[in-house]
Amino acid sequence: MSLVAQDVGFQARGRYLLRGISLTLKPGEVLAVLGPNGAGKSTLLRVLAGEYRATTGSIRQNGQDISGMAALDLARSRAVMPQAASMTFPFAVRDVVALGRAPFRKVSTRQFDQKLVARAIKLADIEHLADRAYPALSGGEKQRVHLARALVQVWGMDGWERRATTVGAEKDKERFLLLDEPTAGLDVSHQHALLAVARREAHQNNVGVLMILHDFNQVTAYADRVIILQSGETVAQGAVDDVMRPDLLSTVFKSPIRAIPDPNGGSVLVSQAV
């Protein structure tokens, strides 16, 4: 079972923003989405999340067409970390993270939720901010809050000891995490921390992770597969090593990109100043 987009097109105001996109996000893998500004990356993520309805084609999550799924059912099997979530009301950081547990409020307990929230807050390195008011945080700090919120949502009922019959079904569902430019506004160490968390969710917790990235070397270091978009269409898709070629990237991004051997092994992709 996976998150499968089949020949998806999305039209707004008579213009196609996406056309003929097919992809499969399997549980346990990290799929990176790469492309120039305006290529349709965020639109694709929103269509996959069910926020926009695909104009053509279909999106199936765990075998079910998402256009017919209730928002709550979707929310229980996939979490989204948005690019910029604004909130002017002064919620404490801990409470914002706890909102990620909302889809499970009927099946979970307060203790269990608190345990997950505490773990996510630690992973996102926002323990020192937990009691601060959310609107007072910096942009990068807010990003980390939303990472933690997405994590407690995607964890679902994992680690729930009492395996009640009603919860059992929730527990075994494949889950997906969609991250829209998660590293934007983060300093270098937090970028790596976040990407490592995302990769661990995929490889250890069997979550299907899709993230929009801009840094080529982060793609090669953290993703398993990559899809490159340009003007709403797929340019290339496949394993990272096959797709991340300097010649292809140079054409897509209209900027000379070279692979330079790294003395520590492998190679590094660098863009040249014009």
Added chain:
Amino acid sequence: MTQFDTLRARFPVLNRPVAVLVLLMLALVVVTVISLGTGGAQIAMGDVIGHLAHRIGISGTGIDTFDARVLDTLRLPRIVRAIVIGGGLGLAGAVMQSLFRNPIADPGIIGVSASAALGAVAMIVAGHVILGSFYVVVGPYGVPVAAFAGAVIATAFIRILSRQDGQTDAAIMLLIGVAINAMAFAGVGVFTYMADDAQLRSLTFWQMGVLAGNGPTDMPAMIIMALGIAYLLTLGTPLNLFLLGEAEARHLGVEVEHLKRRATVAVALVVGAAVAVSGIIGFVGLVAPHLVRLVTGPDNRYVLPASAICGAIMLTGADAVARIIVLPAELPIGLVTGIVGGPFFLGLLMREKKRRRL
């Protein structure tokens, strides 16, 4: 550190939202008892409590019959109206602020109240022309029904105009509401211009708000308000998610368009019914939620019920003031809430401004 933070530090009980709700409930009971005793005929607090106890069957002996009659026929129905209307307005304000993710949203600002008043005023001035011989048939129900219809039509109008591709944009919706508000007030002005002297007096009361009520004809409106309040109180968690943004709320499992439709319709019903009973009473919907958030924080699971109780307290208190300040007459309650609420709200804003500088 603001005064409220120091207050919270000194009384840790204020950190527990449930305790705050209980305290607010107690405050409402106290204000109700005081308000019942105040007015043209002063009734001792002990007597009020004794009478209430007698009514619910705890104590056997009633009080002096004159005071009992004042309480039963004049003040109790009035206080019940104040509690239900105040609660409805406070709650409607809190829901709107979350729905529009904007702290200045209020049924008064987006034109629901004004449109209800327009309906009422149109009925008072032109009812006999529009309805002809039916005017006698609808009788005393004509004006509240028209007020109610005004609120519902305005809300429907705002929703239709702000829809695009099946989505509604909260910011646009708020601005459309402001435009509707201006038009409704212009409409009220036109009817006021056309009205004769007798009509003018009843119009003025509609625009300023009175709790005197219209006797048993208020019953349907009161029931609608109670039902609307009960529904809106269940929206705490979905509205919390809404504060993150509409897309985020959807990602977290909220059927966003359903929520918006149901909540706006319920608010229209509550506000329309409130205006139908008492005319426009401003500031309760705006001030009550703000006041509550100072103590409970922004969590709607507590803000919603606390705003309802706080609105009820404000209106019950304002009513007591309205009844005694210009004895033997009474001041329209909308004036009291405006006179007290306006400066109070300004004070809140100034405090907020100072806080944002930091």
